[in-house]
Amino acid sequence: MKRVAVFTSGGDAPGMNACIRAVVRGAVYHGLEVFGIRRGYSGMINGDIFQMSSHSVSNIVQRGGTILKSARSKEFMTPEGRAKAYDQLKKFDIEGLVAIGGNGTFTGATLFFDEYGIPTVGAPGTIDNDLYGTDHTIGFDTAVNTALEAIDKIRDTADSHDRIFFIEVMGRDSGYIAIQSGIAGGAEMVMVPEVLTPISEVIETLKSGWSRQKSSSIVVIAEGEEAGNATEIAEKIRAQIQSDIDMRVTTLGHIQRGGIPTAYDRILASRLGLGALEGLMNGEQNVMAGIINNELVYTPFRDTIRLPKPISEDLLRMVKILSV
Amino acid sequence: MKRVAVFTSGGDAPGMNACIRAVVRGAVYHGLEVFGIRRGYSGMINGDIFQMSSHSVSNIVQRGGTILKSARSKEFMTPEGRAKAYDQLKKFDIEGLVAIGGNGTFTGATLFFDEYGIPTVGAPGTIDNDLYGTDHTIGFDTAVNTALEAIDKIRDTADSHDRIFFIEVMGRDSGYIAIQSGIAGGAEMVMVPEVLTPISEVIETLKSGWSRQKSSSIVVIAEGEEAGNATEIAEKIRAQIQSDIDMRVTTLGHIQRGGIPTAYDRILASRLGLGALEGLMNGEQNVMAGIINNELVYTPFRDTIRLPKPISEDLLRMVKILSV
Amino acid sequence: MKRVAVFTSGGDAPGMNACIRAVVRGAVYHGLEVFGIRRGYSGMINGDIFQMSSHSVSNIVQRGGTILKSARSKEFMTPEGRAKAYDQLKKFDIEGLVAIGGNGTFTGATLFFDEYGIPTVGAPGTIDNDLYGTDHTIGFDTAVNTALEAIDKIRDTADSHDRIFFIEVMGRDSGYIAIQSGIAGGAEMVMVPEVLTPISEVIETLKSGWSRQKSSSIVVIAEGEEAGNATEIAEKIRAQIQSDIDMRVTTLGHIQRGGIPTAYDRILASRLGLGALEGLMNGEQNVMAGIINNELVYTPFRDTIRLPKPISEDLLRMVKILSV
């Protein structure tokens, strides 16, 4: 393999730039030519492709977002779109791809390989940490710390006013951000999509806190929670407890996707970027590079797409104990 | 004057603890006895009053929120409530008050003085910076920096995805947080309650940016904006431009009230706390301590309550120029 | 076991408070009585011991340092000192100890057990990450991120002035902080005590960077580096390259020990605090609770004290590749 390309796709995540840098510097180190593709599959189709050098990735390791930009491409989901993409890659003689993204990205790569035989190795880039095949995804640690900083700020206010705060964090299908930021933030309760939490249990926990003179409480809710979003849950609780206690709701929103990546995310992203590139050089195809128990592993896309990633029972138990 | 008390009232703001500390340490320095009242007027009514020493305020200068807690008290707005409060203060022989809060707090203090002759000097504590009689209020600089950090994070994502972001910041009657965080955050447009901004002007600015290949844009909106909240404004714009451009809305919410105070807020709070105390000792009554042009000034509560605080024309002009 | 005590000893580390909280809340949850000992073995000798409740650890999860304070005690290293300590523990009927600290702390605990049979379970609290028996110690992730923030700031200046910066980070016997902050900070070179790095190799790397038009470079040096401290190394290099290139040295120092703990450290500290307590309840003695490959494990003190913790070859290799 002599020429590879790298792109980012799907939602952006802090650390993607550190990952791009590792792919590019790794390629230079190993004597390959390396190209960047802008805006994911959309740029592949439109030929928004350019050669990169060691310099192209100077001074980006600390930046949030992605210098290659990201976009979702409906066109790539059609055979015509993929045909165009293939034509563009041919022009540049690109023989292999490193895709930084999530399952949507990997599904596209699988289709593309079946039709055109161009191999892709993936690196898991998503703040949600919902990918099977790696302990953590790129951007997760930063997102948790961003959510945590917000919780720390809100606790100042909760304590000053004896309030209950319902804080909604990201995680459409996954409670990872909620559980980690909740434990670290000293939340009384965490609600995640993986576990059914009856409203009555939340009420009981809050009441038990009041009986022990807890004057303020924080409930962290993942956006994918079945019982509803934070506002709906707060309404249900207010209706049932019929107290005039001061309840507030806040949704952290898009700040969780951005920001300067933490050390953990930069190192993880560097390892995975290099791991993906070296996997590609060694003949891996249609697999995602991941770190499990501190070892680099490659998991087939069909598994990362198909298999669920369970949430830690240990952490769920800990929330209960730590809020006594 | 031999015995004074300090309390915080209304919404909490970062720097209130530094202000409490300055009142307490100042009192100790000047040989007064000093008391803390918990939960504002509510604690005054209930006698939640305790003596403070230099030690009571150790290691709080850096903390958000208020160690004296804050609450709104409907009871103090009644003659009966104020009578109870007076009885409590009598018990402790308290002769003067330092009130850290906003206009609601100062209105209560004015009524109380008219009835019972206990003088109050105020210190302006509110993140909104909407008080006449001081260039800046305690908590404003921290709130602006918190909003700015959020805007910086969101710009990572906006740039990575070529999006328009509408970001709603706090400021019910005042565009101060919006204008300062907007300029500092490189926003294309800022919408504030003090100035009428037709939707057509926003659209024009955004279109003009696109014509110059700006791929992402940020519009900062104060919550008190007449044209509606951020979601409503985004909807109106989407309806009119009929483009499929990716628009997102985010409301920063309660994180703006909390957090570790900035150096500016800690120093301002220290000056105002000490200034309020020393004013009280020198016979000032029913005035708010403020800093205007770096000088300590006292403004009667009736003026801080009555007079509007205009927003800087200079800054409004600057938004336009800097977004070309 | 009905009564346990917790203390912190040795250098303080961010996350110690989260660990104390987990021990205390865990004890309350399991129906034990729990005591705090101030200033480590010194307070044990002096009887600075007090009962703790769930409330005692409210609102501390986010604070740096240790509310139980820490100290080094020469007296505890004598039989007389330990006899006094035993008498004090007897007074309170304390049957087991959770010690948060490093190898010095664990050595003391081992002697104490041999003489008086009071079992201790340890939790690894030190920013250096130099303890065998756990992937990471409490405080390490925060220290790395603190060092990284400093490196990010210094790179602003290095880039603006085309300078070489030599940055000394903590780690007397261990290069963990150096290697992690160096990779994450995009350093051209990292010097650690575990690996001999000839000065000539540093010079070669720097020169090779210049030949590729790198205008600024960063070298991260662990304080325990054999070739000398950062100032000495910079001097040697300056003497040999005889260039007028602008070189600066900075030693990060004590800021690395403090600060608000990261999410990672708070969760790790909570798991280890709870793990140590539950180990003690289940009959473990003279072992350290650690997390290896995401599993809770107990390692005998004699091993944590005796066995070295090797640095990752993978990471050392990555520095080279990423700085091409």
Added chain:
Amino acid sequence: MKRVAVFTSGGDAPGMNACIRAVVRGAVYHGLEVFGIRRGYSGMINGDIFQMSSHSVSNIVQRGGTILKSARSKEFMTPEGRAKAYDQLKKFDIEGLVAIGGNGTFTGATLFFDEYGIPTVGAPGTIDNDLYGTDHTIGFDTAVNTALEAIDKIRDTADSHDRIFFIEVMGRDSGYIAIQSGIAGGAEMVMVPEVLTPISEVIETLKSGWSRQKSSSIVVIAEGEEAGNATEIAEKIRAQIQSDIDMRVTTLGHIQRGGIPTAYDRILASRLGLGALEGLMNGEQNVMAGIINNELVYTPFRDTIRLPKPISEDLLRMVKILSV
């Protein structure tokens, strides 16, 4: 005036990029052509000059350092150097300059104007805040907050170990960073070059604190302090008090120059950049734009160079009161 150029010179300061952006965007807004000069006078001599557009300054408002780089140039201090610089400016038809820097920069600009008649308007860019003619310089607020964050971290450790910390901050001729970070950080004592502080007074303050059971203390020292650097002062004190109290010294160093600029610095830099440009357009020459009492003012370079900037008596008094 149709063509102007902007450059940064002397030590870099956070906010310089926001200032460059305001100059460039302001020039575009007013229909001027605008050029950037790299590495200050050195680049002027070497013709490292390039045209800038609105795009050139996209996404830099939040970055530390200076995208135009900075350097000190001995050659510009010679007539030959300035002759070369003039030739280069002629090539590009540049009629006026905006110089972002300090007194060294302004001295050069004055010589240059006397010889070649090319007018310069300055913007004060230095973290030290030691320039007459403006309340604050660009970078000062960020540097104070950086020093403050460090002090907050160190206090965690000081409190945990009952230590005295001597912290040296930047400020060769000026105690501004020391006094502001000291007050905000709750220091017991601040030593600045503007005021003689006998060692005996420091000792007295520390002893008085101990007598009131203060277990930890922080002394902030400006690097220009006459009594010596932090290490020397600590040694003198240790020699005189003959106590075994634990004393530590830390020098914050270069981290104070870098970092993401605060809101205050970005707004100040924007106002001053725009003010300098518009001054130049209106015929100002050899003056520095400054903000005094929130108004834009222009001060002749001869005054900014000649006149001292006194430190606030108010703040010095406050340190004493707040540390009782």
